[in-house]
Amino acid sequence: MSVTLSISKSSIATIELDRQSVHNAFDAQTIAKLIETIEYANTLPIRALVLKSAGKHFSAGADLAWMKSMADNDFAKNLADSKQLAKLMFLLANVAVPTLCLVQGAAFGGAVGLIACxxxxxxTPDAKFCxxxxxxxxxxxxxxxxxIKAMGERQARRYFLTAEVFKANTALEMGLIHQVSxxxxxxxxxxLQAIINNGPCAVMAAKTLIKEVAGQTIDQTLTDLTAERIATIRVSAEGQEGLSAFFEKRAPSWQN
Known part of the structure; x- marks a missing residue:
């Protein structure tokens, strides 16, 4: 299988892309399988989702044979095909639990989109992006x-227009990746251990909070929203357990 899903004992889901013969490039079938796998993972009681690839390279982006076939199709077929890729990106960007992408080797074209989502x-230090x-x-x-949300508009103005290859340290500096290892x-x-040490509902609520707050004007509507969010989670079962564990100097139930 080109796309596999595994679940660890600590409820970490790992999706692995394995098309090493084409440097993990993706075609219509791979995109469909990734969509199916992410949708299924979303139904499971997982704590986080890891996206990785087998072999030397994360992904060369779109499969050349697939691109050639699409070039021969009309606008309607190209639009339908593009909407599938858009669905994949949207699904990955909106997984309820934290998502972690592991990148090695080349990450070109659409692969950069997967990372940004x-x-x-x-x-790795030798990773290259384009x-x-x-x-x-x-x-x-x-x-x-x-x-653009990940690297910023200013950086996009360079790398969208030049198609320059940039290295891991540059990707780190612009915010596309968080760490080089x-x-x-x-x-x-x-x-992942840091994530699962935290309250599972709180982690998902914090992820939702980022989406609700980022880019918003700080006004009465926003301050009311944030006050409501903290009040709601304080009185939740998980919030009560977390506070009790802290004051009683014991581990919370989700760490047992």
Whole structure:
């Protein structure tokens, strides 16, 4: 299978892309399988979701054979195909639990979109990134909302237009990734452990809060919303358990 899902004992879901013969490039079938897998993972009682790829490279982006076939299709077929990719990006960006992307080797084109859709991204020092679409006379349209949000408009003005390859340290500086590590597994384990040490409902609520607050004007509506959010979670079962555990100097129930 090109896309697999595994669940650890600590309720961490891992989606792995394995099309090493084409550097983990994705085609229509791979996109459909990723959509199906993410939708299924969303129904499970998981604490986090990890997105990774097998082999030397995270992903070369769109499969060349698939791109060639799409070039021969009319506008309607291209639109339907593009909407599937848009659905994948939206689903990944809106997974309820924290998402973590592990990047090694090349991450080109649409692969940068997958990275940007995840809450947290880490890469190896030798990882290389490229928004390569304009080299082919195309544009990174579907992934643009997520990539621009991750790297910022100013950086997008350079890398969308030049299709330059940039290294891990540059990706780190612009905010596309959060950390560079020689050992992705060890680094990921530390991040995931930090997540599962926290209240599961609180973590999901905090993720929702970011979406509700980011980019909003700080006015009475927003301050009322944030006051309501903290009041709601304080009186929740998890909030009560967390506060009780803190004052009683014991581990909360979700750590047992």
């Amino acid at each position: 995840c809450d947290i991204a880490i890469s 928004l390569s679409e304009v080299k082919l006379g195309l544009i990174p349209a579907v992934i643009s909302p997520y990539v 020689d050992d992705l597994t060890l680094c990921a384990d530390g991040i």
